[in-house]
Amino acid sequence: MTASLSLIIVAAALVGCGIYLILERSLSRVLVGVLMLGNGVNVLFLLSSGPAGRAPIVGRADPADMSDPLPQALVLTAIVIALGTTAFVLAMAYRSWQLTGHDDVQDDVEDRAIRRRALSDESSEGYELSGDEGTDEQEIPEEGRSRR
Amino acid sequence: MTWLVPLPVALPLLGAGLALVLGRRPLLRWVMSTAVLTTNVGIAAALLWETDRNGPQVVWIGAWSQPLGISLVADRVASLMLLVSAVVTLAVLVYSIGQGMTGDERDTPLTIYHPTFLVLSAGVSNAFLAGDLFNLFVSFEMLLFASYVLLTLGGTSARIRAGTIYVVVNVVSSALFLISVAAVYAATGSLNLAQLSLRIAELPDPLALVLQLLLLTTFSIKAAVFPLSFWLPDSYPTAPAPVTAVFAGLLTKVGVYAIIRTQTLLFPDSPLTGPLLWAALFTLLAGILGAVAQSDIKRMLSFTLVSHIGYMVFGVGLGTAAGYSGAIFYVTHHITIQTTLFLVLGLVERQGGSTSLIKLGGLAGLAPVVGVLFFVPAMNLAGIPPMSGFLGKASLVEAAIRVGTVPAYAVVAGGMLTSLLTLYAVGRTWNLAFWRTPEEAHEMIRELSDRNPLSGPDDVVPYRDRVRIGAGTYGVHDQVEARSVLDEEDDTSRDLFQLTEQGLRPTRLPRTMVGATAGLAVFSLGLTVVAGALFGYTGRAADDLLDPGRYVSSVLTQEAR
Structure with a gap:
């Protein structure tokens, strides 16, 4: 053809x-x-x-x-x-x-949960120990640090 | 009796039109819709009887000369699917009439429910009967459009959010389907399935493989096979209970049916055993692990739905007569059981105020009938002998062991594990929602909301930690929900204990709702009783599937090929 x-x-x-x-x-x-x-x-x-x-x-x-x-x-x-x-x-x-008020497609429940987990993983101790440029990290509540 | 074949499509469509005309006559519309779907059950049963005795029934719509025009074909598999779907749609319709969501009160905007539901039923029937690839596409569109409307019924914000994902995913899969249709037509010059069966065999293997993979991908999205199953657990649970029930029961199975049909008829020589078996394994495991983690019964059941699709793909992936027979049996079993369970959830929601495992407790004492109606199908789903769920799984395992390859054994192991985890998931639901007392549930909520670590969903970095109470652990979501039970005043956020305290529960459940659910539960148990005959039938159907020549010769005359 x-x-x-x-x-x-x-x-x-x-x-x-x-x-x-x-x-x-x-x-x-x-x-x-x-x-x-x-x-x-x-x-x-x-x-x-x-x-x-x-x-x-x-x-x-x-x-x-x-x-x-x-x-x-x-x-x-x-x-x-x-x-x-x-x-x-x-x-x-x-x-x-x-x-x-907007027509954005919103995250589903699981997506939000996974993102939250990813964020708290980043703020965990293991990350802080290995990461050297921790300066531009997001603000983490003090309790959050101590828990890990 | 070929004149029966178009009726399962034509009658509901006609009924849909009539339902629109009868918008202001609720009682008449009620009678008409029920009559149409009841007739459908009768027709499907007659077709089942006829095809089993006299072979496939074929109609060329509009009496065009073969192979022009559109053919509708009812063979053994299609007739069985038609019968089960007709029974299920009838039960769901009666249930939704009882629930009062059909807009029977004058001046409510929900008068679209009846016509849409009938179009959905016509689309499902058409998909089972389609003897032509494009007609299959059109029937998918019919049922999808009806499902878009039903899913976003009322247009609340949760449903619009879920609907957006559902619609976009399905639009993309439809585009993929169209691309496959175009490719098939370009390669063979035909779209009639019987003709394709002959012509695809003559194509070079790589080209045929491309067509096969295109079609498989399309139908896997519809059937929610891993990794294309992500959309399902998020969109189904937000719809009203009867809508979720009919979606869960039928829509994914139409995808599975399309996979079975194209795999056996168009590509009999390349069963793709390996990839399909691995897909089945991952579907089983990914689905059930999701189900175990849920704290809402509706979401939990949506995940088990995804998981159990794996069993059907498992049967297809084996590629033997026993495998197909088991897959068809499992589809039949799963359509009824999944629909029944979602209908029961509607009753749970009505009696308990929600389907959240945090808030529910003591339903077995409060509403024993609902307890029984949940327990029996749930055990059936998990595959407790001697029920049909067990028989279906056992036949699949037996077929796999006879095949005896490494992937087959891997899926057997995965299937066993899934069955066990399904039992765990429904058992946990039973313990929490039905067995513990409402006081225990309320006590747990109190404890949960008092415990650290709690942080709202708006916090920058909420904690990863989960709270351990007794044997269970709970996350941030659950804590937020527990707080809202205690703090907020409106009835929707109350737990069952508070509702009972205020004298709002137990309420009387409408008899039609309970009746429809019980009817379907009895039907699903009936499948166990007639399992021997049913296995005989699915075995014959599988033999038909594996001999495409039989299908071709009953659809096309010698000179039309």
Whole structure:
């Protein structure tokens, strides 16, 4: 199968940017990332249909010259689903803004617990003994030091 | 009887539309939804009977000539899954009607519950019946969209937070699924599973492996297989009890079903035994170690859910008929048992005011029925003989020993350990929430809040130390919770002891809720009673799976290939 290089580059760029944005904190950026990712995947579908041909409408062209209509139908379905997802994520971002004043994705309970542990590990005695540049450390309550 | 095949999808969808129209007629809607799901159980049972006697039932939607158009296929595995999911959804619907979260009081904004729930049920059925990769994608989207709405029902801040993670993870996995679909189409020019089964066999091995890994990764996210299980324990527990119950029971199993289907039908020659067995082992261990550390019953059960997915992947990873048979049996057992347990948690929450192990105590005396309803499925989950949980695990272990490789033995050991730790986790829950008296629980809260070291969650560097009281240790979270029980005035932060003192408990639990939970618990025990017949059936289903030619020849005519 021959594939168009420009379509590959477009798809790769869209998917790459999409992933980058999904890794952001703000939900509206995540949404833009989701849209780009979705469009990148749609371009990938066009790639999978092989070289471009005439519009696949019966009677307009010789079937041999037509492009494959199935991926186009699939892309159409994917676009509809992406529209629904967008509406839902937007609604969620708005609700999040209503509740908290921002639309950042918040840490989950375990994440917070793990970060707390990491912080208290840093302040433990073993760290202080081995670390020589303890000057820029965060303030540690006196009790906290003595416990370890 | 092929005309039955589309009904499990079409009826709930039709019902969803009707439920929207009947928005202002609660009683009628109630009757309609229940009727639809009851009919579904009947249809699924008929399909089970029919496929077992006469082979797979196939419908080409819209009567397009093969292999164009969309096919729905009910074979032995799909029919069994359909039946179990129909029973479970029916029980959860009845339960949620009893709970009064369905917006039956006029003018409440929750009228979306019924239609969404029915769409979810249609999506699950469609996923089991899909004979086409893209149709499988669409059914995943159907059930995911319904689940987005159900998970964020009411839009409270906890649910929005959990919903964000859930939605983003699933959107990414859907994109991955689409990429795999595009890749499969580019490589083979078809999306029909039966046709793919023939064409993928002709592809060069490295290309087929890429397609297989893409699909496996996608479905592993849906099924919460380690290391792609991180999203589950954080998002499920925040939803309302019946919603969590149906998610825990069905959604991950749809992922497992998709893994079983694609592994056997599309890639019969490369079972990937090694990687799948290691994934199973780590899923088992990571899940159960998480479960042991929880102080909230809902979170604990979500972690056991992840852990027990490992047993199913274990069966798939063995790649033998006995392995698949055990995996299918375990899926059947686990769908009912996990749903039952989450429904019981809804009762616990209603009776005890929360599901936190810090606050609960003495539920067995306060509500003996809830105690029994928790104890029996919990023991079943842990695999106490002679219940179905034990039989499922035993059959998997037997299959693994027959395979006899090092990874298989490693997973056997991991599985045993997981079973033991599951027993420990549910036993601890039973001791704390059900067996000790409320006074003991309250005394413990007092002691915990008086002890050092305590520091609030806002402190710069809180202590790593945990407080030891009796046999248990408690962290900062637990201390904060204990403080809030003593200090705050509102009813939501009270523990069970205080609630009983004030005469707020025990309350009467709605009969429909208890009835639905008890019905499902009895159904799960019924699986034990009919285990012999069921193993016969799953064995035949596994033989079907391992002979893809049978599936292909019943779906496609000779010239359509």
